[in-house]
Amino acid sequence: MRAVLNKLEQASQLDRVGDRIQRGIWSALPRRWMRDLLHGVWLGHPLHPVLVQLPVGAWTxxxxxxxxxxxxxxSTALVAVGTFGAVPAVLAGWNDWASLSQSQRRVGLVHAVANGIGLALYGASLGTRLSGRHGIGRILGWAGLSAASGGAFLGGHLAYKMGAGVNQAVPEMHRIDEGWHAVADLGALPEASLVTRKINDVGVLIYRDGENVTAMLEHCAHQGGPLGAGDLTKVDGHVCVVCPWHGSTFRLDNGEVVHGPSATDQQTLPTRTMGGVLEIRLP
Known part of the structure; x- marks a missing residue:
């Protein structure tokens, strides 16, 4: 199974189809608020894994x-609930898929195909049940659950082995020692500019607004992009940093995500000034 999954990650022949689908998704969702809604930015958590609970639970x-x-x-009622409940989960899943890296999209494409087959089988199961052919409906339902379970297995591989949809910045915190760390003289920090410093070789992004200084992990939560190379912007009056890789946007005062594809906040770090020296520690 490991060998099969490794080959799937490297299956570049899937890229031609995947690239076309990706462009189609971006065309179908031209507005940023649409993509943010489906990413789960408003929730502060990826929306797709939340939505899949309904169809999986109903079908099981x-x-x-x-x-x-x-x-x-x-049983027929539950098949109907799961089948119709899968539609928003599918939309959120494809939206997330379009922002993944290439190797992740390859596995994600097969994940989506397996789930699509499962959904089609359950749709057929519902139709046969409503027409009175419950025996065939049961067989189609069990086949659909098998296909959806295979898709779920690939979804787990995407998340836990390939890191798709998880906060890529938080593991950096495990490399920072406990206690306060002196990082810069406060007076030497430029105002309204992004400054990057390192603590135990972990990049930390610093932003100064007068006497107020905020710090956050410099690796973007989405795909680990360098926020220190990002642009500053204002969203609803709040100063934000925009990741140069995929455009995820975070408030600099508290790390809250305001635009995807990241669906989780950027981790901020406590700061203090001692003797004119800025110090930072783990939360």
């Missing part, structure tokens, strides 16, 4: 009821 419960007598109506 339906498969169990299909093995019990006298549960046709309840």
């Amino acid at each position: 419960a339906s498969a169990i009821l299909d093995m019990l007598p006298g549960q046709r109506r309840a």
Whole structure:
């Protein structure tokens, strides 16, 4: 299985199809607020894994009821709930997929195809159940659950092995020692500019506004882009930094994500000034 997954990650022949789909998704979602909505920026958490709970739970419960007598109506209702509930999960998933790296998109494409087959089988299962052919409906439902389970396995590989959708910056915190770290003379820090310093070889982004100084991890939460090379902008009156790689935008005062594709906040670090020297520590 490891060998199969490694080959899938390197399957460059999938890129031709994947690149076309990616362009199609961007064309279908031209407005940033649409993409932010589906990424889960408003939630501060990726939306896709939240939405998949409904279809997965409904379909699993339906498969169990299909093995019990006298549960046709309840099982059919659950198949319907799962099938229609999968639509927003699919939309959020494709939106997230379009912002992944190339190797992640290869695995993600097969993940989506497997789930698409599962959804089609459940749609057929619902149709046959409503027409009174419950035996065929059960078989199609079990087949759909098998396909969706294979897709879920690939989704787990994407998240846990390939790091898709997880906060890429937080692991950097584990490399910073406990306690306060002196990083710069406060008077030497330019105002309204981005400054990068290192603590235990971990990049830290510093922004000064008069006597107020904020610090955050410099690696972008989305794909580890260098926020120190990003641009400053204002969103709703708040000064923000824009990642130069994919455009994720974070408030500099508290790290809150205001535009995706990142769906999680950027980790900020406590600061203090002692004897004119700026010090930073872990939260």
